[in-house]
Amino acid sequence: MLRHAIAPIRRYTKASHDVVRHSRLNSDAKILLLYVQGLPEGADPRPLSEHAGRLGMKGRAYQKAKQLLTECGYLHEWREQGARGRWVTEQLLANVTLTREEATRAREGEPAVAAPPVPPSERPPTVGGPGERPVGDSPQKEELEEKNLPHPPPEDDTPLADLAEAEGVLLSLRYVNRDLLLGVREARLLAGAAAEWLRRGVSAADLRRALTTGLPTDGIRSAVGFLRHRLLQKLPATKAPTPAPQPERPAAPPRRNLVTCQGPGSEHVFRPRADETHCLRCRTTAAYEATLQQWGQGFSPGGTRPSSA
Structure with a gap:
C-alpha cells in the first residue's frame, strides 16, 4: 500500500493515535468524537444526537457509537432535576479516557488529569537544603494498593x-x-x-x-x-481433566463343569466347550484312524490308486 499525506496548516483537528487506532471503537464512534472535538470554542452547546444527525448518523448506528464511547470512558452523562422539576441531561465528551471522578472534576472546571511530568533537564533547580526524614511510623497507604x-x-x-x-x-x-x-x-x-x-x-x-x-x-x-x-x-481451582471412558471388555463365557469322556481307555474327564462327549485327544485319535482307514481302502497294494473303469 502506498501512502501520500500532507500535514494541513489550517482547519484541522488533532487526533490521538489512541483514538484513531482504538480496537473497540467503531468508525462511527471515532468520527463522532473527532467531529465534536473539532467544533470551535464559541459553538452553541448542542446534544450529541444533533451532531450525529449532521453526520447522517441516526437510529441504531448512533446508539451503538454512544454506547462504545461510554464504555471506553470518552463519554459521560449526568441526569439531574432542575429548579422547575424538569430533568436535564448534561454530556461531556473527552478525547482521552476519563474515570467518573476525573469527568466530574472536568465538569466543575478543575483539571481532570494531572499534567505530565517535566523532564529532568527542564526542571528548575531545587531551592534550599535537603529536608529531614520524619521519624515514626511509615505513612499510611491506601488499602489494597x-x-x-x-x-x-x-x-x-x-x-x-x-x-x-x-x-x-x-x-x-x-x-x-x-x-x-x-x-x-x-x-x-x-x-x-x-x-x-x-x-x-x-x-x-x-x-x-x-x-x-x-x-x-x-x-x-x-x-x-x-x-x-x-x-x-478468590481464584477457583483448575478443574481436573475428565478421564476418558474405558471400553467395556466382553464378559468371559461361563466355565462348564467337568464331564467323563466316553472314549476308549481308562476313565478320564475333560471340560467341554459345547456339547462334546469325547475329549480332544480321543477325537484326534479317532479322526487319525478314520483317515488311515480311508487311505487303506482307496489304494491298491502296489501303491497306485485303482482306476474307476
Missing part, C-alpha cells in the same frame, strides 16, 4: 476472546456498584487476571457475581486495588 499486590497470571497464552470478554465484564461492574467504576486502561490491566477465571470454567455471569457480592459497607477507596485483590484471592 495495586503495587503491593502480586502480579496476575501471565497473559501470554490467554486467548484474545477471553481477554475481550473479561474486559467487558470489568467495565460493566459500574452498573452494579458505582464504586467499581474502571477506566479502559484500568480494565485492561485486570483483564488477564479476570480471563484466568474464564479459562478455568467460570462463566461471565458468575465472575460478575463473585466481584460484586459482599462488598465493604464503608465503600471502596480503590476499585483497581479491590478488584485485583479479589481476583487473586
Whole structure:
C-alpha cells in the first residue's frame, strides 16, 4: 500500500493515535468524537444526537457509537432535576479516557488529569537544603494498593476472546456498584487476571457475581486495588481433566463343569466347550484312524490308486 499525506496548516483537528487506532471503537464512534472535538470554542452547546444527525448518523448506528464511547470512558452523562422539576441531561465528551471522578472534576472546571511530568533537564533547580526524614511510623497507604499486590497470571497464552470478554465484564461492574467504576486502561490491566477465571470454567455471569457480592459497607477507596485483590484471592481451582471412558471388555463365557469322556481307555474327564462327549485327544485319535482307514481302502497294494473303469 502506498501512502501520500500532507500535514494541513489550517482547519484541522488533532487526533490521538489512541483514538484513531482504538480496537473497540467503531468508525462511527471515532468520527463522532473527532467531529465534536473539532467544533470551535464559541459553538452553541448542542446534544450529541444533533451532531450525529449532521453526520447522517441516526437510529441504531448512533446508539451503538454512544454506547462504545461510554464504555471506553470518552463519554459521560449526568441526569439531574432542575429548579422547575424538569430533568436535564448534561454530556461531556473527552478525547482521552476519563474515570467518573476525573469527568466530574472536568465538569466543575478543575483539571481532570494531572499534567505530565517535566523532564529532568527542564526542571528548575531545587531551592534550599535537603529536608529531614520524619521519624515514626511509615505513612499510611491506601488499602489494597495495586503495587503491593502480586502480579496476575501471565497473559501470554490467554486467548484474545477471553481477554475481550473479561474486559467487558470489568467495565460493566459500574452498573452494579458505582464504586467499581474502571477506566479502559484500568480494565485492561485486570483483564488477564479476570480471563484466568474464564479459562478455568467460570462463566461471565458468575465472575460478575463473585466481584460484586459482599462488598465493604464503608465503600471502596480503590476499585483497581479491590478488584485485583479479589481476583487473586478468590481464584477457583483448575478443574481436573475428565478421564476418558474405558471400553467395556466382553464378559468371559461361563466355565462348564467337568464331564467323563466316553472314549476308549481308562476313565478320564475333560471340560467341554459345547456339547462334546469325547475329549480332544480321543477325537484326534479317532479322526487319525478314520483317515488311515480311508487311505487303506482307496489304494491298491502296489501303491497306485485303482482306476474307476
